[in-house]
Amino acid sequence: MAQEEFDKLLQFFKVLGNESRLKILGLLANDERSVGELAKLLEVKEPTVSHHLAMMKELGLVDVRAEGNERIYRLENKFLETMSKDIFSQDNLATLIDNKAENAWEQKVLQTFTENGRITAIPSRYKKRQVILNWLVEKFEQDRRYTEAELSEMLQKYHPDYAALRRYFIETGLMAREKGIYWRL
């Protein structure tokens, strides 16, 4: 998600993360209201309500029209509906973060634990080790069967403890083994 979009969404959260504004939202959901009416219903002063409404208007949550001396506010139903559908879905929440952040972390792990294409140390932390193992398994062909000797020989190019790597491949389900033959899953 772009910074601009993120900021806008964050602003939306901030605006609605306030009890009075959420109440205004509830009130306007029922009917359009003047500032005076809202102030009375919420038991706060009119300028306070106006301030809240201004924030909500800026986000396009509410719309206003003049009627005589009064300003009548109403809810922008469509906007809120779209927002609620957009925000409260898992996929959309996931876009709150830039995928690059994730990749950056993996890159950092790879940088830390590999040098000149070799593994300098097998990470003891599971998640980091997983990054290394995912990287390593890519060195092997997808539809090929490897004998244990072949696999060990190849693994040894990357790190002396080939037996540990071999075991990790099986444990994490990156490879399967049967009768001394290994293959990628």
Place this chain on the structure above:
Amino acid sequence: MTPNQKQALLQFFKAVGQPERAKMLGLAASRPHTVIELAELLGLREMDALNQVTKLQKAGLIIENRNEVVPTYQLDTAALAQLQQDILETVISEEEEV
């Protein structure tokens, strides 16, 4: 909307109206993460990451998986669905409030 639903919505917006927590929720929505991962991805100290995770957890947005070697945190999709329903109810509600 019942007071409880309203409270849940308020909690949600308060919880995610802060950049780090919003990002954290985004990460938790993509897949389960450990606190260490969250800290690294967001450039936070582990203690701070843990505090923020705890807030999201208290707001009922994140669930903790204790079955793993290291606990991981992920989005509570059921809670999210409930919130979505609540806010839609607000929009189409016919009842008088207050």
